[in-house]
Amino acid sequence: MNSPFARLLVRWLVLALGVVIATHVVPGIHCSDVGALVAVVVLLSFFNAILRPVLVLFTLRFIIVTMGLGIVVINAILFLFVGRLVDGFTVAGFWPAVGGSLVVSVTNFVVSAFMRSSGKGRRPPPGPSQPGEDVIDI
Numbered sequence: 001m002n003s004p005f006a007r008l009l010v011r012w013l014v015l016a017l018g019v020v021i022a023t024h025v026v027p028g029i030h031c032s033d034v035g036a037l038v039a040v041v042v043l044l045s046f047f048n049a050i051l052r053p054v055l056v057l058f059t060l061r062f063i064i065v066t067m068g069l070g071i072v073v074i075n076a077i078l079f080l081f082v083g084r085l086v087d088g089f090t091v092a093g094f095w096p097a098v099g100g101s102l103v104v105s106v107t108n109f110v111v112s113a114f115m116r117s118s119g120k121g122r123r124p125p126p127g128p129s130q131p132g133e134d135v136i137d138i
Contacts (some may be wrong), residue, residue, distance in 0.1 A: 010115075016041045018107035025103055028096030029083075036088030043085060044128075047078045075101035 019040055023031045031037050055074050056063065063070035076097040083091030091097050 011042050012045060014111045015044060015104065015110055017111070018038055018104035019044075019100075021107055022100040022103040026099040028092030029100045030090045032088035036086055040089050040097055041088045043082045044078065047082065052078060072101065074100060075105065080103070 012105060016037055019031065019037060028075065041094050052074060055077075057072070059070055059074065079101045080091050080097035082095060083089055083097065091100065
């Protein structure tokens with residue numbers, strides 16, 4: 001999977017899986033149809049790529065003081081914001097947004113770890129390609 005488009009598509013599918021699981025597990029989160037799900041995935045991807053780094057930069061002191069729990073608050077705010085923007089996707093309040101963002105984060109972590117462990121046997125081991133060839137690692 002060397003193509004950037006293929007990697008983006010896999011990320012979107014994992015994010016969509018996390019949102020679907022969150023709608024079934026967390027009370028207060030509902031998604032009416034597939035079109036709303038696609039809009040949620042695209043907006044969450046955009047917000048995670050653009051807004052999240054800016055919010056982390058501006059709230060870095062808060063994140064350090066709370067030992068990383070500020071990241072959960074930022075993710076919940078973005079999840080709640082997407083719930084307000086997309087018709088057909090509702091988030092009832094802050095606590096359902098926290099639950100939904102945690103479910104999406106755990107889903108992303110588990111699927112990413114599974115994909116990394118299943119791809120270990122495909123890479124050649126690091127080192128010289130020819131016996132006796134010197135390799136300098138810096």
